Amino acid sequence: MQLNIKNTFNTELPSDANTENNRRQVSEATHSYVNPRIPSSPKLVHASKEMVNAIGLDDEAIKSNDFLEIFSGSKIYPKTKPYAMAYAGHQFGNWAGQLGDGRAINLFEVEQNNQRWAIQLKGSGETPYSRQGDGLAVLRSSIREYLCSEAMYHLGVPTTRALSLMLSGDDVLRDMLYNGNADYEKGAIVARVAPSFIRFGNFELFAARNDIKNLQKLTDYTIKHFYPELGNPSKDTYIKFFEAVTQRTLDMIIHWQRVGFVHGVMNTDNMSILGLTIDYGPYGWLEDFDFGWTPNTTDKQNKRYRFGNQPNIGLWNLLQLANALYPLVEEAEPFETILNQYQTDFEKQSLDMMRSKLGLQVELEDDAKLIQNFEDCLVLSETDMTIAFRLLASYKKDNPDHGIDIIENAFYKPEEIIKDNLKQWKVWFKAYDQRLQKETITDSERQKNMNAVNPKYVLRNYMAQLAIDKADKGDYGLIDELFKVLKKPYDEQPKHEKWFAKRPEWARYKVGCSMLSCSS
Incomplete structure (x- = not known):
């Protein structure tokens, strides 16, 4: 070999x-x-x-x-x-x-x-x-x-x-x-x-010990091999380095939010300097759409690393990296400018990402309100995020009264979609339909675009747990099956339709399917 x-x-x-x-x-x-x-x-x-x-x-x-x-x-x-x-x-x-x-x-x-x-x-x-x-x-x-x-x-x-x-x-x-x-x-x-596998924490260690010599060695090494486009070491290069890491980190988190992934342990030692998802511990995918959900039992009380807080934690972690790199620059203002830009960029990129999930190409001022109203509908009753967005792609214009029928299979308790809940959904579909009239693409083109950003198959915790249970008995077939299914998460894969389904009721509170610990 x-x-x-x-x-x-x-x-x-x-x-x-x-x-x-x-x-x-x-x-x-x-x-x-x-x-x-x-x-x-x-x-x-x-x-x-x-x-x-x-x-x-x-x-x-x-x-x-x-x-x-x-x-x-x-x-x-x-x-x-x-x-x-x-x-x-x-x-x-x-x-x-x-x-x-x-x-x-x-x-x-x-x-x-x-x-x-x-x-x-x-x-x-x-x-x-x-x-x-x-x-x-x-x-x-x-x-x-x-x-x-x-x-x-x-x-x-x-x-x-x-x-x-x-x-x-x-x-x-x-x-x-x-x-x-x-x-x-x-x-x-x-x-x-x-x-x-270099992390934010590699830089924090030297900074905390005031070991500036090795902090600089590590930073120069990282730029040389992974950010060579930034040029030779200098104060200006270190600022550009922090800016590049910030952009990569934001890009990663926007993707997490897009697919409904919750990392669960966004400690600074679990943050890659290359903006890569690293250290898969008690992670999970949103099943019911819930900004407050965390898969980590250790975080159950404070929910620091909940789904909706991941962008804020990314910023907090970047602030710690800025503090670590500060001795190489000795100016706070460049770091503050970059961190402020992160917040501005997140608002824009998040909005663009949500537009893509709803199949909107033209940028209109009222889109943020339409998106907010959709999220408000998703939390009226327990609604599966992955399924709801995927099914929404098949909506046909001029049919708002039947919109609710399109996504019905995403509801865990469809019997709750009555009275005021049903009315709110119908109001939203009417607004969505009116918004789609301002798009120039056809329904089929929009569906294709939406299916390219809204996965059909994600690694739900109960799926992983089924593979674990079988593997414990020496059967590794399900590991291979899921491995292959998840290589094509945006494809229809009719043979694997059974994995495009809401979390089974038995998995709601089962260990490994709802909350997980850091134990490994």
Whole structure:
């Protein structure tokens, strides 16, 4: 198995002089060298051929013993030195100090077709940054990460990717709901891939320690390899760097809002410097349209990371990054200008995104009111977001009285769409119909446009849980089925129509289908 290894992070940046694998505070270093724990009996569950090819391997490589050994952590690829990254972060709004890769180990970087890929194993054992954890992951959370990162990519959402999913052969003790009922689960390892796994927290760590020398080294490295268009290091370049990260972060969050994705743990250590969705923990898709929903049990009370607050949290996290980069610029005004622009850009881009979801191409002043009124209708009764928007695409002009019939299957309790609720919906469809008269495209063209931004298939929590339940019994067929369905989320796929359905009633309160913890 031949890979074009081109390591930069652990060759151009300072490493931890201490090579022992024990928990500690690590100073003046971006990473610590550590080898993955050798799993007792690794087994390949699934691999993404798309990503296997992207890193320079052919499909046959998946069947090789080398593939199994390298991407399970059983063997170190020749002339490479695995490492864990050092970073800090704000968790739920509070400064948490040093965090780091507690259960991820970076294997190496590959260059293929002028694209750089960093490959890391999640669930491959303890590192100096594991704190009280064991550095392992369970099959449950690993299936969720493996399926979701690939599903997000095909939805058009900026994201890290997944290469492979493996069983370790070892049991892992987890208290899934943090209620004192720990139990053993199957251990697993995900090989995940991204141009870089650098986070906001990498910069925060050095800034918090007033280690300006290494803060600058890290920033210069990041610009050199991932933002080369910004030019050579200078104060002006650092400002442009922050602006570029801000734009990428906003773009990512707009996509989250478009498809109804809720990250669940938007801590600064879970924010990619490349604007990629990273660290798939207790995420979820909106089923009923609810700005206040969060999938994270830890966030149940305060709902800091609820769906409707994600754009605000993006801004808050960017402010923390600005604070970290400030010592390189020593002027607050440029950062403030960029952060203010984020808010302006969000309003415009969010409006444009919602226009596209409703099939509106012409920009009119009253569109914001039409969109607001639609959202008001969606919350009158429990209404499935994905299904409602997808069905709305088939609406035909000059038929407002039948609009409600078009989206009826999106209602969890259709019997509630009566009296005032029904009247409000009818008023909206009449306004929508009048608005569509001002468009120049045909109904079929509008439907095509809407179906390109409103997915038919998303990874609902109950779908992932069904795959997990089967995998626990050694049946991985549903993982493969969902993997294939989610590669074409905007296509009709008649054979898979059963996945275009509201959450079943049995899943409403089932563990893993409604709320999830950070336990993995």
